[in-house]
Amino acid sequence: MLEGKQGNSSYIYEGINRIAGFAPVEGLDWYLGLTAPEEEVLAGLAKVQSYISIISVTFLLIGAIIAYLVAFGISKPIVRASKLLSITA
DSSP states (O other): OTTSOOEEEEEEETTEEEEEEEEEETTTTEEEEEEEEHHHHTTTHHHHHHHHHHHHHHHHHHHHHHHHHHHHHHHHHHHHHHHHHHHHO
16 A cells, blocks of 8 residues: 555454455545455355356356267268168178
């Protein structure tokens, strides 16, 4: 904060981990600083992580299905041609 930049910091106050954010106020010689318990700041993180996991698994399944359909579409004519060649041979 003394360098005139914005930033954040963490510290322990009364046994509670806290996170602080600070930034200069444009046009004034002031700084705005906010602080909150770390637990409160990171409360929504677990929900976001579970959403990301669900979305990732969903896209992996969709990708696997698309890969199977493309592979089947490519291999079907090859298998058919192979059968025709074995009949004529």
